[in-house]
Amino acid sequence: MRTHSRLAPWLFTGPLILLLLVVFGQSLVRVVEFSFKMVRGIDGPWIGLRNYQLVLGQPLFWESVGHNLLLLLAIP
Amino acid sequence: MVALSLLIALLLYERVRGWKAYRTVLFLPYILAIPIIAVVAKQMLQLEGPVNEVLRWLSLDALALDWIGSGDVALWTVMLLIIWRESALGVILFLSRLLALDESLVEAAKIEGANWRQRAWHVLIPQLRGVIEFFAVISAITLLTAVFAYVYMIGGGRGGPGTSTMVVELYIYNALTRQSLPASRRRCQ
Numbered sequence: 570m571r572t573h574s575r576l577a578p579w580l581f582t583g584p585l586i587l588l589l590l591v592v593f594g595q596s597l598v599r600v601v602e603f604s605f606k607m608v609r610g611i612d613g614p615w616i617g618l619r620n621y622q623l624v625l626g627q628p629l630f631w632e633s634v635g636h637n638l639l640l641l642l643a644i645p
Numbered sequence: 646m647v648a649l650s651l652l653i654a655l656l657l658y659e660r661v662r663g664w665k666a667y668r669t670v671l672f673l674p675y676i677l678a679i680p681i682i683a684v685v686a687k688q689m690l691q692l693e694g695p696v697n698e699v700l701r702w703l704s705l706d707a708l709a710l711d712w713i714g715s716g717d718v719a720l721w722t723v724m725l726l727i728i729w730r731e732s733a734l735g736v737i738l739f740l741s742r743l744l745a746l747d748e749s750l751v752e753a754a755k756i757e758g759a760n761w762r763q764r765a766w767h768v769l770i771p772q773l774r775g776v777i778e779f780f781a782v783i784s785a786i787t788l789l790t791a792v793f794a795y796v797y798m799i800g801g802g803r804g805g806p807g808t809s810t811m812v813v814e815l816y817i818y819n820a821l822t823r824q825s826l827p828a829s830r831r832r833c834q
Binding site: 624629630632633634636637639640641642643644645 | 646647648720723724727728731781784785788789792804808809810811812813815816820
């Protein structure tokens with residue numbers, strides 16, 4: 570009885586956890602994988618950190634981030 | 646946003662005459678679609694639009710700004726619009742929590758002679774703490790990830806005058822749909 574009640578919550582939540590892992594976890598991993606590939610359809614060659622260098626080196630990107638942070642002022 | 650909706654909710658909690666009607670009117674912006682709000686606001690806030698007409702009529706010429714066309718003001722206009730719309734959710738959340746509270750505490754404070762400000766600050770707001778935290782987190786998420794529709798409609802799809810209302814979402818959208826990252830296009834050729 571003791572072990573049964575310890576297992577019960579996992580049995581109840583297990584299907585949902587599995588579903589979430591498949592639906593969200595897998596796509597999250599794929600997104601990170603894509604970020605290291607060249608933008609060419611669904612499967613480009615690996616280019617390492619070049620995409621990151623490209624985006625982070627653009628002043629427009631940092632301006633956008635700044636505007637987002639400025640909009641956070643609206644919370645209080 | 647939090648302070649504004651908290652104030653409105655506390656005022657409505659005082660059961661001012663017709664508070665149910667006010668509640669409905671205050672929640673109205675939240676059920677309208679964001680693009681509709683943005684388009685209407687864009688019309689209203691034109692340089693010769695109704696808002697500026699009223700401001701000039703009140704002889705507040707200094708306040709009759711070019712709300713959307715000027716790069717310095719555009720982002721603040723968007724922020725005002727977001728505050729106006731998202732506060733509605735806060736009012737409803739706070740009001741529902743207030744109406745669920747135990748009224749005897751307020752009555753006791755009243756009998757002790759606490760005025761409205763003291764009652765609000767010492768009795769009601771501490772009990773609202775959980776809801777306030779929740780609303781603050783929800784607002785932060787909204788402002789970081791759900792402002793695309795506002796800036797897309799107001800900024801004409803390009804982030805406003807120049808790049809003054811560009812946000813990260815719009816940047817990602819532009820990068821995806823138009824390949825507008827100059828270096829990436831060069832690399833793809």
